[in-house]
Amino acid sequence: MSTLADHIEAYIKKMLRGSQTNSVELSRAQLADDFACVPSQINYVLSTRFTLERGYVVESRRGGGGYIRIGHVQVDDGYAHAIKILKSIGSELDEKQMDNILAYLKDHHLLTARDCQLIRGIVQQEVGSVTQGKAILRASLIRSLLFFILKTRS
Template sequence: MRNISDLIEHHLKQMLDGSDEGAVEIQRNDLADRFSCVPSQINYVISTRFTLEKGYMVESKRGGGGYIRIQRVDLPALKNLQYHIERTIGDSVDQSAAEGLIYQLHEAGMITVRESNLLRAAIHRDTIALVLPMRDEIRARLLRAMLISLLAK
């Protein structure tokens, strides 16, 4: 069975899919009531699963009538994708940012689940068993080369 965080994430993604503008506004307490959880659980899901690296922009307004707005950020058009990859990866990339980019490409349907899993395995800190900052530099080179090769199909 899926855990509560997975259920909340799935629900929010369904809401985003059903939205014409690719954004939803929610009230944290209402969502917490719906899932019978504490509001901090909603914060946790949003802060860990709806990040910019994963293709989402989150804005919140506090106080009475406050809300949390989640908006999907689309990947650039294919002709600009190489530039986006270069800009995101740069000369050095940490594991979290690299995995976020892989997630974003998978969510956009640009790479398969298998390709996503292979990329994550290749760039994992246990695979690239070097000291920092060399590990992040090697990760950037590997990821850039593999993505350019995959996306040139």
């Protein structure tokens, strides 16, 4: 965690954890000022880290009294939802999609940081040893690994 974007991400996640309602409202200009950066940096952080795919919902309004509201999607049964996500993986999966899934599961405490590390490493290694059908193999591996983990830990 060393870039400005990482710090802003951590800050927002901390606020979210401290919130009863699983959502926080903030001022873009204020936050940018706190971190001594341009306001568009906040948009960068939001669009790269707080995406729907990772389980976040961002709303905003412009003009006087404008705001940015970030919500963390909480499902009743995180485990069941995770299985659903896995089932929705098609026959192919690119690296970005994989990372989003892992980030989602980590943020919802269904995987540890170490799990993610290992999974990424394993998949990277296996996918790297093949010249064709990388995305297909990745889909298969992620589906299998995550399914196994979720099944054995539930």
